[in-house]
Amino acid sequence: MKIGKDTVVTMHYKVVDAQGKLLDKAQEPSAYLHGGYDNTLPKIEEALEGQEVGFATVLKLAAADAFGERDEALVQTIPKSEFPPGVKVGGQLRGRSADGQEQVFNVMKIKGDKVILDANHPWAGQNLSLSLKVLEVRAATADEVTHRHAHGDHGHHH
Ligand code: ZN
Numbered sequence: 001m002k003i004g005k006d007t008v009v010t011m012h013y014k015v016v017d018a019q020g021k022l023l024d025k026a027q028e029p030s031a032y033l034h035g036g037y038d039n040t041l042p043k044i045e046e047a048l049e050g051q052e053v054g055f056a057t058v059l060k061l062a063a064a065d066a067f068g069e070r071d072e073a074l075v076q077t078i079p080k081s082e083f084p085p086g087v088k089v090g091g092q093l094r095g096r097s098a099d100g101q102e103q104v105f106n107v108m109k110i111k112g113d114k115v116i117l118d119a120n121h122p123w124a125g126q127n128l129s130l131s132l133k134v135l136e137v138r139a140a141t142a143d144e145v146t147h148r149h150a151h152g153d154h155g156h157h158h
Contacts, residue, residue, distance in 0.1 A: 005035035010136035031154035070125035
């Protein structure tokens with residue numbers, strides 16, 4: 001079966017940065033619903049369209065095609081006194097951006113009585129190299145199309 005609209009693709013992937021450092025290696029295969037449902041990066045869909053099980057490729061992605069450029073407006077400094085106790089560097093906090101959107105902030109640095117938060121994706125601003133291997137391709141179920149994501153072992157759990 002070829003990968004096309006409304007197929008569920010199960011793949012293995014590995015992400016390295018421009019220096020070849022491993023950023024992420026999926027322990028388990030992951031599945032997504034193909035066909036412009038925003039389940040994965042558009043560049044991945046583009047590369048896999050029309051391919052079959054066993055297809056493997058390495059995609060070089062510029063930051064703009066991967067997780068976007070860094071947005072310095074997403075970096076905030078707040079007084080430590082406004083912080084819940086026990087927050088550490090590397091932790092995460094949920095908050096709202098200036099326009100009211102819910103956002104996850106990573107705690108980057110605690111400097112004196114100031115805390116520096118960053119809501120950029122950790123891979124924003126990085127050129128990435130993605131190794132993909134297609135393990136399975138199947139037609140999506142009606143439920144999956146309605147929900148706009150893949151179900152099953154490697155997909156979404158309800
Ligand atoms: Zn669902």
